[in-house]
Amino acid sequence: MHKIFVSDYDGTVTGKDFFSLLAERYLPANTPDYFARYGEGRISHFEAMAAYFAFAPADEQQLEALLTAGQPDPDLGASAALLRRAGWELWVVSAGSSWYVERVLSRAGVAATVYSNPGRLENGRGLVLEAPDPSSPYHSASEGVDKSAVVRQALRIADSVAFAGDGPLDLQPALLVRPRLRFARGFLAEALRTRGEGFQPFSRWSEIARELA
Numbered sequence: 001m002h003k004i005f006v007s008d009y010d011g012t013v014t015g016k017d018f019f020s021l022l023a024e025r026y027l028p029a030n031t032p033d034y035f036a037r038y039g040e041g042r043i044s045h046f047e048a049m050a051a052y053f054a055f056a057p058a059d060e061q062q063l064e065a066l067l068t069a070g071q072p073d074p075d076l077g078a079s080a081a082l083l084r085r086a087g088w089e090l091w092v093v094s095a096g097s098s099w100y101v102e103r104v105l106s107r108a109g110v111a112a113t114v115y116s117n118p119g120r121l122e123n124g125r126g127l128v129l130e131a132p133d134p135s136s137p138y139h140s141a142s143e144g145v146d147k148s149a150v151v152r153q154a155l156r157i158a159d160s161v162a163f164a165g166d167g168p169l170d171l172q173p174a175l176l177v178r179p180r181l182r183f184a185r186g187f188l189a190e191a192l193r194t195r196g197e198g199f200q201p202f203s204r205w206s207e208i209a210r211e212l213a
């Protein structure tokens with residue numbers, strides 16, 4: 001049986017979003033609230049992320065410290081191995097950047113397919129997000145990666161698909177999977193509750209791995 005677990009990264013695998021850590025630690029006081037601007041529909045999610053990521057420190061050590069401050073689940077590696085043994089393929093979807101997602105996953109020895117926005121570090125320009133590739137089947141002009149399209153693809157090829165997330169962009173993809181395999185916390189949990197949609201609450205990513213395994 002083919003089983004795929006599609007997981008959001010920021011706030012789901014980690015305790016804190018990369019962009020909010022940047023906002024807390026590296027943004028000058030007079031910087032506009034890009035996330036609020038996105039919320040008001042004035043800029044796209046991709047533009048908001050790109051604006052925050054421009055403040056990422058170019059110094060490797062400072063960046064590593066930032067990735068650790070995101071508090072990835074301490075049992076990430078063991079949990080991913082548990083999922084793998086139980087036959088679950090892991091796909092990680094993120095409207096942030098594969099630059100840091102892949103770094104943290106590989107540091108924990110996690111093998112996963114990552115669907116996210118490529119980025120590169122440039123001196124003086126921070127983490128530069130690359131424009132979404134319009135020829136990708138998962139392309140979204142506003143978010144870079146269309147998480148729902150990724151989940152729909154998983155549903156086409158697998159017998160069982162689970163999804164986990166925490167943010168506004170996770171609502172639509174979460175609704176595509178069965179409530180028993182729909183894991184949520186934070187904003188997403190609240191949004192599902194409001195709609196009367198069933199889900200499994202979680203407080204740490206490793207709980208989901210145990211549940212699925």
Ligand SMILES: [Mg+2]
Nearest residue numbers: 008010011167
């Ligand atoms: Mg998230």
